[in-house]
Amino acid sequence: NAGVMQNPRHLVRRRGQEARLRCSPMKGHSHVYWYRQLPEEGLKFMVYLQKENIIDESGMPKERFSAEFPKEGPSILRIQQVVRGDSAAYFCASSPWGQVGAYEQYFGPGTRLTVT
Amino acid sequence: DAKTTQPPSMDCAEGRAANLPCNHSTISGNEYVYWYRQIHSQGPQYIIHGLKNNETNEMASLIITEDRKSSTLILPHATLRDTAVYYCIVSTDAGNMLTFGGGTRLMVKP
Numbered sequence: 001n002a003g004v005m006q007n008p009r010h011l012v013r014r015r016g017q018e019a020r021l022r023c024s025p026m027k028g029h030s031h032v033y034w035y036r037q038l039p040e041e042g043l044k045f046m047v048y049l050q051k052e053n054i055i056d057e058s059g060m061p062k063e064r065f066s067a068e069f070p071k072e073g074p075s076i077l078r079i080q081q082v083v084r085g086d087s088a089a090y091f092c093a094s095s096p097w098g099q100v101g102a103y104e105q106y107f108g109p110g111t112r113l114t115v116t
Numbered sequence: 117d118a119k120t121t122q123p124p125s126m127d128c129a130e131g132r133a134a135n136l137p138c139n140h141s142t143i144s145g146n147e148y149v150y151w152y153r154q155i156h157s158q159g160p161q162y163i164i165h166g167l168k169n170n171e172t173n174e175m176a177s178l179i180i181t182e183d184r185k186s187s188t189l190i191l192p193h194a195t196l197r198d199t200a201v202y203y204c205i206v207s208t209d210a211g212n213m214l215t216f217g218g219g220t221r222l223m224v225k226p
Contacts, residue, residue, distance in 0.1 A: 105214060
């Protein structure tokens with residue numbers, strides 16, 4: 001069973017360009033989470049999605065950032081008009097669906113975004 | 117979610133048990149204790165979780181005090197590859213984000 005996959009692993013963008021980060025959850029997982037890790041800092045939650053629904057986007061910056069998890073295909077984190085402060089590692093995690101109980105999150109290898 | 121407190125760093129000799137403490141004195145009844153680790157700049161790796169009872173899996177053991185205000189992660193025979201930042205997180209059940217604090221930087225030394 002393949003783990004969480006993210007691509008690209010490294011992405012370089014010039015200021016003002018768009019960055020598009022992809023995440024394919026583990027097979028059978030219908031919950032996706034995005035986290036950001038700025039250099040020398042801890043991971044910060046950004047957004048939680050289920051298929052075709054954004055459940056919690058309390059950690060998303062109000063502007064330029066958006067996320068989706070369509071019925072078919074990977075989850076996408078889009079950053080429009082990137083700035084140098086967006087340079088970070090972006091991690092995606094997935095967990096299985098369940099009504100009750102604790103469900104661990106499985107993380108992908110991350111996408112390292114560098115804005116020049 | 118409840119706040120956790122962990123020592124910023126610890127050392128452990130290779131082959132010995134590593135005992136990583138975590139305080140979560142404001143934990144509520146429906147919150148689980150999770151442990152993750154991040155090796156260098158890789159994606160965090162799930163280790164173990166528990167609610168009330170002690171738990172053990174192939175990676176580690178989790179000891180939760182009876183009042184649930186603190187816990188200890190035990191790596192029974194630490195290896196150099198266990199060098200990582202270990203995060204103790206308390207969270208309610210499925211569908212909740214993880215709030216990562218500073219963690220404990222464990223250095224396993226030969």
